[in-house]
Amino acid sequence: MTVYTYSEARQRLxxxxxxxxxxxxxxxxxxxxxxxxxxxAATAESPLDVASVALDVTTDEIVAxxxxxxERFALPGQ
Numbered sequence: 001m002t003v004y005t006y007s008e009a010r011q012r013l014x015x016x017x018x019x020x021x022x023x024x025x026x027x028x029x030x031x032x033x034x035x036x037x038x039x040x041a042a043t044a045e046s047p048l049d050v051a052s053v054a055l056d057v058t059t060d061e062i063v064a065x066x067x068x069x070x071e072r073f074a075l076p077g078q
Contacts, residue, residue, distance in 0.1 A: 001025045002026060004027070004028050004029070005028070006030050025039070026038040
């Protein structure tokens with residue numbers, strides 16, 4: 001962990017951002033003793049973003065399976 005003064009951080013901002021991007025913890029200490037941490041912002045990813053699975057199934061086959069399932073499990077009167 002590297003701690004820079006506020007003045008050092010201002011002079012070397014680009015380098016500090018690169019360090020943080022690579023996973024290093026970068027801290028900046030002000031004269032009053034407060035310490036700040038620079039780190040990359042978390043990327044907002046959807047929980048629905050999932051990796052695809054390669055299957056040898058055509059669109060027509062998928063539609064046929066869905067229709068078959070609907071027919072098999074249809075409620076009475078539908």
